[in-house]
Amino acid sequence: MKILKFGGTSVGSPERMTKLLDIINPAEKQIVVLSAVSGTTNSLVEIASKLLKEDKVSALALVNALKAKYNDFIVELLPEGDFRNQGQEVVDYHFGFLASLANDIFTAIEEKVVLAQGELLSTTLYHIYLKSIGVPSVLLPALDFMKTDEDNEPDIPFTTAHLQPLLDQHPDQTLFITQGFICRNSFGEVDNLRRGGSDYTASLLGAAIMAEEVQIWTDIDGMHNNDPRIVKGTKPIARLSFDEAAELAYFGAKILHPQSVFPAQKYKIPVRLLNTMEPKAAGTLIAADSERGKIKSIAAKDGITAIKIQSSRMLLAYGFLRRVFEIFERYKTPIDMITTSEVAVSLTIDVTDNLDKIVEELHAFGTVELDTEQSIVCVVGDFGAEKHGYAARVLDSLKHIPIRMISYGGSNYNISLLISTPDKTEALRSLHNRLFE
Numbered sequence: 001m002k003i004l005k006f007g008g009t010s011v012g013s014p015e016r017m018t019k020l021l022d023i024i025n026p027a028e029k030q031i032v033v034l035s036a037v038s039g040t041t042n043s044l045v046e047i048a049s050k051l052l053k054e055d056k057v058s059a060l061a062l063v064n065a066l067k068a069k070y071n072d073f074i075v076e077l078l079p080e081g082d083f084r085n086q087g088q089e090v091v092d093y094h095f096g097f098l099a100s101l102a103n104d105i106f107t108a109i110e111e112k113v114v115l116a117q118g119e120l121l122s123t124t125l126y127h128i129y130l131k132s133i134g135v136p137s138v139l140l141p142a143l144d145f146m147k148t149d150e151d152n153e154p155d156i157p158f159t160t161a162h163l164q165p166l167l168d169q170h171p172d173q174t175l176f177i178t179q180g181f182i183c184r185n186s187f188g189e190v191d192n193l194r195r196g197g198s199d200y201t202a203s204l205l206g207a208a209i210m211a212e213e214v215q216i217w218t219d220i221d222g223m224h225n226n227d228p229r230i231v232k233g234t235k236p237i238a239r240l241s242f243d244e245a246a247e248l249a250y251f252g253a254k255i256l257h258p259q260s261v262f263p264a265q266k267y268k269i270p271v272r273l274l275n276t277m278e279p280k281a282a283g284t285l286i287a288a289d290s291e292r293g294k295i296k297s298i299a300a301k302d303g304i305t306a307i308k309i310q311s312s313r314m315l316l317a318y319g320f321l322r323r324v325f326e327i328f329e330r331y332k333t334p335i336d337m338i339t340t341s342e343v344a345v346s347l348t349i350d351v352t353d354n355l356d357k358i359v360e361e362l363h364a365f366g367t368v369e370l371d372t373e374q375s376i377v378c379v380v381g382d383f384g385a386e387k388h389g390y391a392a393r394v395l396d397s398l399k400h401i402p403i404r405m406i407s408y409g410g411s412n413y414n415i416s417l418l419i420s421t422p423d424k425t426e427a428l429r430s431l432h433n434r435l436f437e
Contacts, residue, residue, distance in 0.1 A: 002030045005202035008038035010276040014077035031176045035198040036118025048114045051106040067095040083132035119179035137175040146183035159208040199260035207263035221275035222284030225297045241290040251378035295381035304374040310344040311366025375424045397434035
């Protein structure tokens with residue numbers, strides 16, 4: 001069985017939704033994971049925000065505006081008669097529910113329920129559409145088998161135990177549809193996976209049922225060897241290892257969330273990134289291994305703040321780094337890069353919500369310097385210890401650009417460099433010309 005995930009743009013209009021059957025082969029056994037129709041989740045976030053602020057008038061206006069879009073959506077998607085009536089009933093039910101929330105106390109728990117409505121709508125309407133054209137399918141409620149534990153981590157054994165019996169109830173069916181993004185938490189409340197959303201759902205399902213393959217369908221033909229918005233002549237990468245894909249995703253490749261590949265990696269389920277606009281394009285295959293001895297891609301991550309802590313007391317001080325890291329742990333702030341010397345440690349963060357408090361506590365160790373508006377440029381490939389020359393090529397490409405930090409050797413798959421954000425475009429283009437052209 002395969003897992004096929006389609007993002008919001010892939011179901012963003014009735015026309016796009018109907019064309020999914022150009023990709024989905026109903027004769028093949030598969031679970032199709034759908035995101036919300038593009039734009040829906042943003043509208044739902046806005047509705048929830050108004051309700052949290054007790055601005056019920058604005059919230060209801062937003063609910064009615066979104067419902068009007070769905071009324072038009074089903075007119076174009078479904079033929080007149082019973083099937084359109086079914087679609088209208090679905091739309092009326094979900095938007096009636098959203099409107100009813102204005103009459104009660106609204107909390108963060110209800111906010112998660114609001115955000116779940118997008119995926120519930122898209123999957124149910126697609127299921128009705130398939131019925132209208134005579135294609136058999138089974139709608140599987142993700143809330144029946146997707147669950148997170150007390151640490152908000154996905155519970156894969158739970159998914160296996162609850163999903164497999166649902167599949168076994170329909171031995172003759174080949175096409176199953178379910179929602180991405182949404183789940184229940186350890187208290188049984190409606191929640192969501194946050195990191196990676198529907199991609200994460202697809203990867204988790206692939207791991208839970210040991211799928212043959214997970215396919216992530218978006219509007220881009222796989223991961224490219226550089227940012228196509230900035231650099232001309234980029235090309236899709238044919239094959240990446242899980243580690244390479246995770247590095248690229250973490251350091252700026254928007255096509256995939258880094259968390260998404262981990263379940264598939266753990267259970268060795270291949271992940272293929274494909275383009276709904278060009279279904280015949282090869283895309284990118286992410287698997288346990290990939291081509292050796294090559295630089296694969298370049299990515300960049302903006303919004304980075306560099307922090308330098310300098311102290312003579314650091315010299316040979318046992319436990320110094322631990323005490324520094326404990327401050328970031330206390331404020332739930334992850335660290336991207338780190339470099340050290342005998343008397344200083346430099347590190348980077350991209351979450352600055354508690355920056356002032358962190359800096360205040362770091363002053364206990366010595367002087368603290370901040371650099372904002374920084375970007376991490378990450379070069380990904382095969383950088384094992386036995387390889388030589390790659391680091392020199394990377395640095396030579398950037399010899400005309402000031403480099404604030406370098407991280408090399410933390411893994412066999414990347415060289416990371418911290419530069420000023422205004423230099424990012426020139427850095428990406430220069431690296432591309434030197435490494436790929």
